Amino acid sequence: MRILVVEDEDKVANAIREGLESTGYEVRTARTGEEGYVFARQESFDLLILDLMLPRCSGADVLKRLREIGAQLPVLVLTAKDTVQDRVAGLDLGADDYVVKPFAFPELLARVRALLRRGSADYGSLKMRQDDLEMDLVARRVARSGHPLSLTVKEFEVVEFLLRNKGHVVSREMLAQEVWKVAERATPIDNAIDITINRLRRKLDDPYEKKLLRTVRGMGFILGEGERS
Numbered sequence: 001m002r003i004l005v006v007e008d009e010d011k012v013a014n015a016i017r018e019g020l021e022s023t024g025y026e027v028r029t030a031r032t033g034e035e036g037y038v039f040a041r042q043e044s045f046d047l048l049i050l051d052l053m054l055p056r057c058s059g060a061d062v063l064k065r066l067r068e069i070g071a072q073l074p075v076l077v078l079t080a081k082d083t084v085q086d087r088v089a090g091l092d093l094g095a096d097d098y099v100v101k102p103f104a105f106p107e108l109l110a111r112v113r114a115l116l117r118r119g120s121a122d123y124g125s126l127k128m129r130q131d132d133l134e135m136d137l138v139a140r141r142v143a144r145s146g147h148p149l150s151l152t153v154k155e156f157e158v159v160e161f162l163l164r165n166k167g168h169v170v171s172r173e174m175l176a177q178e179v180w181k182v183a184e185r186a187t188p189i190d191n192a193i194d195i196t197i198n199r200l201r202r203k204l205d206d207p208y209e210k211k212l213l214r215t216v217r218g219m220g221f222i223l224g225e226g227e228r229s
């Protein structure tokens, strides 16, 4: 397990590093927000421990920028003051948990362990599922009841988008923007979407008793149970 620690205070950074290393984690430290951002982009980590109070580029800036580029690693924020604002700001920006300074190392370690456990289940896995429908994003495979489905690239992308939003209605606007990458919905795109959805339905649902992909009249499509069923 590799952990990136971004903390400008040497004493704190060293204490965290030594504690984590003696527990068996591999630790990389960065002393500025900029450096932390670069390390997080260039290398792969299982967890980021991020001080919010950093000179120039604050921890909040680092976190915001990392989430903007789609970094999904769990983030544990260190806040200097026990203020509600700091906590809310950190969690709003996409932090997963926080520890208030000064903290005892066992407290930090407990949070680290909890996040890494969660991380291996939520973030580490690039597999998604709904009922007996499974998608493996790394192998680019989709299967239902264990039977592989042969999908076109667009069909695959539609299933991926539906799975990411499972249980929620996905509109034609969303599909046009997120899958077809067009800003404006237009008749040709709507036709392409409908054709793709119909083909998908034949592969995904027709052979099976339980139908997973439903049309919500006037709104769009939904995969799995959810609102407006």
Ligand code: CA
Binding pocket: 007, 008, 009, 051, 052, 053, 054
């Ligand atoms: Ca600091």
